[in-house]
Structure formats: C-alpha cells, structure tokens
Amino acid sequence: LRFSARKRHLICMLRLKKQRRFTYPKCPSGIRSLQFYLTPPIENISLIEFESFAVDRLKLLKVVENLGVSMIKGTALYNQKLEAELKTLQFPYHALLENDYDRRRKDHISHFILRLAYCQTEELRRWFIQQELDLFRYRFTQLSEELTKRFLAYVNLAYDSVSTWVSMRGHERSLHKDGKNIKTSGPLLITSISTFHIQVPFSDSVDLVRVKRVYFYGGYAYVPQQDFLVILLNNYRTRLSKALAITARSLPIIQTDERLQPLLSHLSHAYVGPDYSIEKNIGKISLEQIDALSVKSFPPCMRQLHKALRENHHLRHGGRMQYGLFLKGIGKLDADKFDKGYAYNIRHSYGKEGKRTDYTPFSCMKIIMSNPPGQGDYHGCPFRHSDPELLKQKLQSYKIPPTGISQILDLVKGMHYQVACQKYFELTHDVSDIGFSLNHPNQYFVESQQLLGGVKEMKKEQRQPENSQPKYSNQKSVTTNSTLSSSNAPEEMELEGLEDYFAED
Amino acid sequence: MADYDSGSLPDLLPLYYRRLFPFGLYGRWLRYGDVTKNYFQRREFSFTLRDDIYVRYQSFNTPQELEKEIQKMCPYKIDIGAVYSHKPIQHNTVHMSAFQAQEKELVFDIDMTDYDDVRRCCSSADICSKCWTLMTIAIRIIDRSLVEDFGIKHRLWVYSGRRGVHCWVCDDSVRKWSSTLRSAAVEYLTVVKGGGETIKKVVLLENIHPFIRKSIDVIKEYFEEYALVGQDILGSKESYEKVLALKNHDSLQRWNILKKQKFSKTPVRSLFQFSNLTLQTKQRTEWEIMLQYCFPRLDINVSKGINHLLKSPFSVHPKTGRISVPIDLKKVDEFDPFTVPTISQLCHELDTIKSDEVDGKENGGETEGSRRIRDYRKTSLAPYVKVFEQFVEELESSQRGERLNVSDMQMDF
Numbered sequence: 001l002r003f004s005a006r007k008r009h010l011i012c013m014l015r016l017k018k019q020r021r022f023t024y025p026k027c028p029s030g031i032r033s034l035q036f037y038l039t040p041p042i043e044n045i046s047l048i049e050f051e052s053f054a055v056d057r058l059k060l061l062k063v064v065e066n067l068g069v070s071m072i073k074g075t076a077l078y079n080q081k082l083e084a085e086l087k088t089l090q091f092p093y094h095a096l097l098e099n100d101y102d103r104r105r106k107d108h109i110s111h112f113i114l115r116l117a118y119c120q121t122e123e124l125r126r127w128f129i130q131q132e133l134d135l136f137r138y139r140f141t142q143l144s145e146e147l148t149k150r151f152l153a154y155v156n157l158a159y160d161s162v163s164t165w166v167s168m169r170g171h172e173r174s175l176h177k178d179g180k181n182i183k184t185s186g187p188l189l190i191t192s193i194s195t196f197h198i199q200v201p202f203s204d205s206v207d208l209v210r211v212k213r214v215y216f217y218g219g220y221a222y223v224p225q226q227d228f229l230v231i232l233l234n235n236y237r238t239r240l241s242k243a244l245a246i247t248a249r250s251l252p253i254i255q256t257d258e259r260l261q262p263l264l265s266h267l268s269h270a271y272v273g274p275d276y277s278i279e280k281n282i283g284k285i286s287l288e289q290i291d292a293l294s295v296k297s298f299p300p301c302m303r304q305l306h307k308a309l310r311e312n313h314h315l316r317h318g319g320r321m322q323y324g325l326f327l328k329g330i331g332k333l334d335a336d337k338f339d340k341g342y343a344y345n346i347r348h349s350y351g352k353e354g355k356r357t358d359y360t361p362f363s364c365m366k367i368i369m370s371n372p373p374g375q376g377d378y379h380g381c382p383f384r385h386s387d388p389e390l391l392k393q394k395l396q397s398y399k400i401p402p403t404g405i406s407q408i409l410d411l412v413k414g415m416h417y418q419v420a421c422q423k424y425f426e427l428t429h430d431v432s433d434i435g436f437s438l439n440h441p442n443q444y445f446v447e448s449q450q451l452l453g454g455v456k457e458m459k460k461e462q463r464q465p466e467n468s469q470p471k472y473s474n475q476k477s478v479t480t481n482s483t484l485s486s487s488n489a490p491e492e493m494e495l496e497g498l499e500d501y502f503a504e505d
Numbered sequence: 506m507a508d509y510d511s512g513s514l515p516d517l518l519p520l521y522y523r524r525l526f527p528f529g530l531y532g533r534w535l536r537y538g539d540v541t542k543n544y545f546q547r548r549e550f551s552f553t554l555r556d557d558i559y560v561r562y563q564s565f566n567t568p569q570e571l572e573k574e575i576q577k578m579c580p581y582k583i584d585i586g587a588v589y590s591h592k593p594i595q596h597n598t599v600h601m602s603a604f605q606a607q608e609k610e611l612v613f614d615i616d617m618t619d620y621d622d623v624r625r626c627c628s629s630a631d632i633c634s635k636c637w638t639l640m641t642i643a644i645r646i647i648d649r650s651l652v653e654d655f656g657i658k659h660r661l662w663v664y665s666g667r668r669g670v671h672c673w674v675c676d677d678s679v680r681k682w683s684s685t686l687r688s689a690a691v692e693y694l695t696v697v698k699g700g701g702e703t704i705k706k707v708v709l710l711e712n713i714h715p716f717i718r719k720s721i722d723v724i725k726e727y728f729e730e731y732a733l734v735g736q737d738i739l740g741s742k743e744s745y746e747k748v749l750a751l752k753n754h755d756s757l758q759r760w761n762i763l764k765k766q767k768f769s770k771t772p773v774r775s776l777f778q779f780s781n782l783t784l785q786t787k788q789r790t791e792w793e794i795m796l797q798y799c800f801p802r803l804d805i806n807v808s809k810g811i812n813h814l815l816k817s818p819f820s821v822h823p824k825t826g827r828i829s830v831p832i833d834l835k836k837v838d839e840f841d842p843f844t845v846p847t848i849s850q851l852c853h854e855l856d857t858i859k860s861d862e863v864d865g866k867e868n869g870g871e872t873e874g875s876r877r878i879r880d881y882r883k884t885s886l887a888p889y890v891k892v893f894e895q896f897v898e899e900l901e902s903s904q905r906g907e908r909l910n911v912s913d914m915q916m917d918f
Contacts, residue, residue, distance in 0.1 A: 202655065202686070202689075202690075203682075203686060206685060206686060206689040207689075209689060209693050210689040210692045210693055211692070212693060212714040212716060212717075215714075215715060216654045216655075216693070216716065217653065217654055217656075218653070218654070218655075218656035219654075219655050219656030219657075220656070
C-alpha cells in the first residue's frame with residue numbers, strides 16, 4: 001500500500017484472492033446492474049470516493065430496510081419509492097440502461113466496501129444480507145423476460161423451462177419441452193396459473209421439494225415461474241453469506257490500515273441507529289416505577305417478560321438474556337447485577353461465557369429470527385411466536401380496541417411482525433404515525449419515553465440523532481459516540497436497589 | 506429343519522462366512538467399479554462381536570482382506586458405514602476435524618415398531634404375515650417415488666432379519682448427497698407426522714400432491730384386505746373409536762354414529778353417510794385415514810447422517826438367526842419374512858449336501874472361491890444371492906457406461 005501525503009490514493013484490495021479481469025464498459029449485457037457480486041473490483045479509488053460510496057449505499061440499504069418494515073414488499077408503492085431512492089442516490093435503478101457506467105461502478109464498489117464493514121459480527125452480517133436480498137429482489141423483478149434469462153445464464157442458474165399444458169378436462173396437465181410431451185403428470189399442483197415451469201434439479205430446490213410445494217419428477221422439481229425467485233434468493237443468500245465469512249477472515253489485514261479501520265467500524269455502527277449497548281438514558285426512574293413503566297413504555301415482548309418475572313420469580317436463560325440486556329440498555333442495571341441478583345433464587349449452572357460473548361441488547365430482527373421460545377419460555381417476539389388466538393387475548397387484556405387488534409392480527413398474518421409492533425405502539429400512545437421504523441425494543445422504549453415526556457430534556461443532549469439524520473456523516477458522530485461512551489456511569493444506589501428487587505421478588 | 510438357537514451362533518458363523526457369505530459380489534458392489542480413488546479402502550465397516558463388543562472404524566485395502574478378517578473375527582453382526590476422507594482404521598492418526606464422512610448410500614430404515622399405534626395383530630418386535638403387508642406397501646410406495654420422482658436407478662431393498670426393511674440407494678450422485686438433501690428427501694417421503702401426543706397424524710390440503718395421490722393408489726390395492734379384513738380396524742369398539750377420532754367430528758356426532766352403527770364391519774365410506782360433510786371432505790378424510798394406517802413411516806435419523814451405520818446385507822440377525830436377504834422387487838408381494846432362511850437352516854442344508862457329495866469328489870483342483878459359489882447355490886440362500894447379483898450387475902453396467910462417457914470426453918480433447 002502506498003499513498004502520497006495529500007492525494008491519499010489507496011489500492012483498494014477488497015478481496016485478496018486471485019481476481020478475474022472485470023471491466024465495466026465492455027460488459028455487453030447491461031445486466032450487470034444486477035449481479036451476485038462474484039468478482040471484487042480492482043482499481044484505485046480515492047478515500048473520499050471510498051467513503052461517499054459507502055455512505056450512499058448504507059443510506060440505500062437503510063431505505064430498503066425502512067420500506068421493508070413499513071410496506072409490503074413488491075407492491076407498486078414499494079417499488080416506486082425504492083426506485084425514487086435509487087435515482088436520488090445515483091445507483092442503477094433501471095436494469096435496462098446500458099450506458100450508466102458510473103452508477104454500475106458505484107453499485108459494484110459500494111457493495112464490496114460494505115461487505116468489509118458488515119462481515120464482523122453475526123448480527124451485522126444478518127442485517128446486511130437481509131437488506132441486500134431485498135434490494136436484489138426488487139431489481140430482479142424489474143427485469144424483462146429476456147434479461148431474466150441472460151441473468152440466469154450469467155449466474156449459472158439457467159435451467160430448462162417447460163411449458164405446461166392444460167387439457168380439456170382441466171385437471172390433467174402435462175409437461176412439454178421443445179414441443180415434446182415429456183410427462184403426463186395427472187393432477188399437477190395447481191398452486192399457480194403460470195403456464196411455464198422451470199426445471200430445477202433436486203439439489204437446488206430442496207426447500208420446495210421438502211414441503212411438497214412443487215411437482216417433482218425424475219429428480220427435477222418443476223417450479224412455477226413466480227416461485228423461482230425463492231430459489232434464486234436462496235442461492236444468493238448462500239453465496240453472500242459464504243463470501244462474508246471469507247471476508248471476515250481476511251479482515252485483520254485490512255484493519256492494519258489506519259485510514260480504513262475507523263471508517264469501516266464507523267460504517268458498521270451506523271446500521272441500526274444508536275448503539276443500545278451503551279447506557280445513556282440515566283433518568284431518575286425509581287424501582288417502583290418499573291411496573292408502571294412496563295405497561296406504558298415497554299414493547300410487548302419485554303412487558304411479557306417482566307410480567308413472567310414478577311409472577312414466577314424466575315426466567316429461563318433465553319428470557320434472562322433478552323430482558324436483562326434490554327434493562328441494561330435502558331440504563332437500569334447491567335447484566336451482571338441482573339444475573340447475580342437473579343441467582344439468589346435459583347442457581348444457574350451455565351458458565352459465564354454466554355454473557356461474555358454479547359452484551360448488546362437484542363434487536364427485533366434477532367429476537368424474531370433466532371432462538372424461538374420453547375415450553376416454559378417467555379422470551380421471543382409475541383407477534384412472531386405466539387398463537388394468533390393467544391395474541392388476541394393478550395392484546396385484549398392490554399386494552400387494545402377491537403379494530404386495532406384485527407389490524408395487528410392482519411399484519412401478523414402477513415408476517416410483518418415489526419409493523420405489528422409499530423401499530424401496537426401507535427395504539428398505546430395514541431399517535432397516528434410514529435414517524436420512524438421500529439427495529440429495536442430499546443428504541444421502542446426510548447421513543448415511548450420521549451413521547452410521554454418522561455425524560456424529554458435529557459433526550460436532547462444524550463440521544464444520538466434518530467434515523468432521519470444520517471449519523472454516518474463523518475466526524476460529527478464520532479464525537480457523539482465518544483461522549484456517549486464516557487457518559488455511562490450508572491448510579492450505584494439504584495443498582496443496589498435493583499439487586500434486591502430481583503432477589504426478593 | 507433346524508430351529509435357530511442363538512447359543513449355537515459361534516459354531517455356525519465360521520461355516521457361514523467360509524462357505525456361504527457372497528463375498529465376491531459384496532466386494533464388487535462396494536468397490537463401485539473403483540471409479541473414485543480408494544473408495545473401498547476409505548469405507549467404514551464395523552463389527553459386533555460376542556457379548557455386544559462393538560468394533561468401529563474398521564477398513565480394508567481389498568475385499569479379500571475384508572473377507573479374511575471377517576472369517577477370522579466371525580462377527581455376530583456387520584454394519585456398513587460411510588466413505589471417509591481417510592482410511593477409517595487410521596482415524597486416530599489424523600486430526601479430528603479432518604476426518605470426515607464424505608459419501609454413503611442413501612439409506613432408509615422402516616421398522617414395524619413405528620406402526621404400533623395402527624397395528625392390532627402384534628406389537629413391538631413381533632411381526633406376523635398380516636402386518637407384513639405394511640412393509641410391502643412401504644416398499645412399493647417408496648420405491649416408486651425413488652424411481653419416478655427422484656429419478657434413481659439402483660436400489661437394494663433388504664430384509665433386516667427381524668421386523669423391518671432397509672433400502673440402499675446406490676446411484677453415484679446420490680451417494681454424494683449432503684445430509685440436508687438426505688433429510689429433505691425423507692421429509693418429501695413423509696406424510697404421517699406427529700408422535701404419541703397427536704391423534705390425527707395426516708392432514709391433507711386442498712391440493713393433494715401427486716406423490717400422495719399415487720401413494721393412495723398403492724394403498725387402495727391393499728387397504729380392504731389388510732386393514733378392514735386382516736387388521737379388522739372397525740372390528741371392536743376400541744379400534745373403531747380410534748378410526749372415528751381421525752374424523753373432524755365433535756364427540757356428540759361421534760356418539761351418534763356409534764349408536765347407529767353398532768360396531769359392525771363396515772367399509773370406511775359408510776362412516777360418513779350420517780355426517781353432513783361435503784363429498785370432497787369425505788373423500789379427503791377417507792384418504793387421511795388410509796394414509797395414517799398404511800403410509801410408510803421412515804426413521805429420519807438413519808437416513809440423515811452420512812456417517813450413520815446400517816446393518817449390512819447378508820449379515821445375520823443375532824436374535825432371529827435370519828439372514829438379511831435382498832428382496833426381489835418383482836416379487837415383493839410374495840416376500841415372506843418367515844421363509845427367509847436362518848443360519849442354522851443353511852448350515853444344516855450344507856451338511857446334507859456334503860454327505861451327498863462326499864464320494865463324488867473328482868476334480869480336486871477346485872479353487873476355494875468356486876467351491877463357495879457351488880455351496881450357496883445348493884442352499885435356500887441361492888435365490889436371494891441371485892437378486893443381489895442382478896443388482897450388482899446393473900450397477901456395473903451403468904458404471905461401464907459412465908466410464909465410456911468419460912473416456913469419450915477425453916477423446917475429444
């Protein structure tokens with residue numbers, strides 16, 4: 001690596017493997033505005049460009065996330081908003097454009113920069129993959145049929161397609177290939193009205209075959225066109241997650257560059273707004289208030305845990321982690337105290353290593369996706385993990401009006417758990433639009449407190465700017481970060497009290 | 506006819522392994538044409554010796570070496586494991602994480618004990634010719650799907666020696682399957698779900714998948730004779746209620762039906778004439794009952810793990826003395842587990858032959874191998890070895906085709 005004092009050019013070796021030649025202008029297909037990002041870029045870019053590309057892509061992924069949480073993916077409005085965003089951020093938005101070299105270059109390079117920033121932890125990887133997949137889904141669905149075929153050929157997923165023919169009797173179908181009848185299948189699965197199916201080998205269609213969602217013959221699944229996206233996304237997900245794992249391994253080499261290291265760690269911090277692992281909300285909330293608070297300002301998942309703790313004087317490991325870290329995040333106590341106080345009642349047998357690994361309060365994504373609750377567990381996301389009937393009862397007991405309940409249940413049915421929680425927030429706080437997208441229980445708490453005016457003044461100086469403002473905008477937020485970390489001095493008095501609280505209760 | 510006595514096993518095994526076990530074919534099978542380097546050498550065998558002493562990670566350089574070892578050790582039971590990255594016998598010399606199971610046949614294990622909630626004739630380890638029909642149905646359903654749905658060619662179905670059957674799927678591509686693919690295949694082949702807590706274990710959706718539809722067609726051939734006559738599932742109040750419980754009825758409706766029907770032997774269909782279900786739902790419920798009673802129940806854990814061991818064909822079942830013989834798919838309906846020869850029966854037959862032939866010994870230049878061939882041909886093991894031979898020959902002919910392809914491709918360059 002070499003750099004001249006002022007110009008600060010940098011050889012951007014994003015991956016250290018042997019690289020194929022990759023030139024944009026000669027790329028004939030125009031399809032490269034959509035790609036699996038298999039080949040890393042090899043060229044020198046300036047640090048300034050490096051940073052601005054990365055920030056723009058982060059903005060884009062952020063938008064993808066927000067849209068995904070608040071809207072149903074693939075609807076006209078969703079597509080329209082996403083396209084607008086791609087335009088403003090100067091990313092390739094229309095796959096058909098052949099001559100948008102700059103945009104494609106930006107798309108390509110920025111993806112690889114964020115890979116560096118987002119390969120470090122499981123949590124970051126999960127977030128990054130999810131957003132990139134959604135972005136990919138949008139772009140793929142915008143392709144014309146011809147481009148779809150070319151794209152599939154490029155990623156080596158070009159399968160034969162067969163047309164299905166519906167006979168006079170209506171329920172008899174046969175599969176045709178090149179005008180030849182290859183198989184009369186009898187009653188085919190009529191889950192789709194698509195007239196042609198894609199012939200996918202078993203190994204690439206495991207998840208569809210496993211649940212018998214597709215017709216399966218001779219080692220090939222016949223996948224309706226619209227289901228094919230599932231296979232494609234799975235394939236992309238696998239490749240991307242493998243690539244991130246490899247990137248993570250080569251990360252130490254990149255981190256030795258003192259110009260890149262802060263930039264990258266900075267980028268990754270920016271992903272879900274404030275870092276809730278740092279206690280910043282040290283308001284004067286006394287212990288007696290926690291019961292009331294749990295009703296007013298806790299998201300349902302934490303309210304449920306609090307109630308369970310109060311009733312059973314005991315939470316199992318999953319719940320203890322989820323709730324303890326949440327409390328730590330809102331500045332109530334640190335996980336150590338929580339567990340110690342806790343162990344007063346039951347001796348836990350697990351070692352300390354579990355806690356050592358992760359002190360970060362769980363995000364919604366993590367609660368929803370990982371470690372589903374089992375018998376006797378109270379953790380998890382009530383919208384994701386409870387039976388609709390139970391959820392309904394619970395909401396009734398929380399005094400949610402019937403219309404609100406049915407709205408929430410509809411969202412749950414559509415698997416929009418975070419939106420459902422957002423709805424719950426709106427209903428319990430009597431606001432019509434909360435104006436942010438909910439992705440963290442601690443965010444829920446902070447927003448709630450702010451709305452209720454509980455800790456208003458303090459908020460202003462302590463809290464990082466919320467999503468509306470890009471906090472990755474350079475040095476400013478670095479300073480915010482450092483003030484934050486220095487301000488986490490919890491009051492001893494309070495903690496002692498809490499210890500008793502958990503011990504005696 | 507010599508009755509089997511497990512105490513005589515140590516005396517009989519040496520004779521069996523020396524003169525009857527088809528080592529020649531066995532070696533030809535497991536070498537798979539030597540297409541992949543050291544394929545046979547990296548295969549795990551494991552032996553169960555006297556007093557349940559278990560010896561894992563045995564491997565051999567040649568089938569001849571395996572034969573000698575087996576004749577020396579006389580294992581009560583032989584299991585076949587996976588093909589590993591290194592010779593299993595040396596598994597201690599390589600790093601643990603480097604020693605990995607790479608390939609194995611896809612295997613299925615169907616065990617009669619899994620059907621206990623729908624069998625009335627026997628339970629647990631016992632079987633009778635009545636409930637054996639379940640195995641026949643299982644073989645036909647699974648085998649049809651393997652051939653038609655999965656496009657698989659080489660399957661070896663084997664009687665386990667006691668109360669179930671095993672299937673070895675030997676196609677080249679399938680042997681390379683990951684455990685994800687294996688478990689997905691089992692899930693595809695599974696319809697009956699839920700353990701003891703679940704009463705209704707089959708729920709059909711609006712659109713019935715062709716695989717299930719075709720399986721129902723198979724079951725239909727047997728259902729009346731097996732379930733209604735043989736098992737008499739509507740024959741007593743208790744079992745009748747069990748069938749009724751599978752319908753989506755409340756107790757009152759069930760009670761009314763019971764009062765009117767008086768536990769008579771009626772075909773399932775008439776159970777529905779008093780209900781107000783639509784024809785389609787009736788049809789579906791009828792099918793659900795048929796599936797719950799007859800659909801094959803696979804043990805996913807056996808199939809899933811690449812490194813899972815499974816009892817080898819032609820191994821002796823130590824408890825029953827019966828040989829694990831291949832099943833002829835063309836005659837699957839005629840297969841009767843009770844006519845499968847036991848080791849004592851075979852040895853007895855061998856003795857008879859010997860005494861017959863003791864004076865006709867002319868050409869003393871016979872090799873050991875050819876004498877063994879002659880030996881089992883004269884016992885009741887012969888037809889089963891024939892089935893095995895056909896299987897191995899088909900395997901070899903497609904391997905020849907494969908090799909031809911490979912060399913053709915090389916000619917192009």
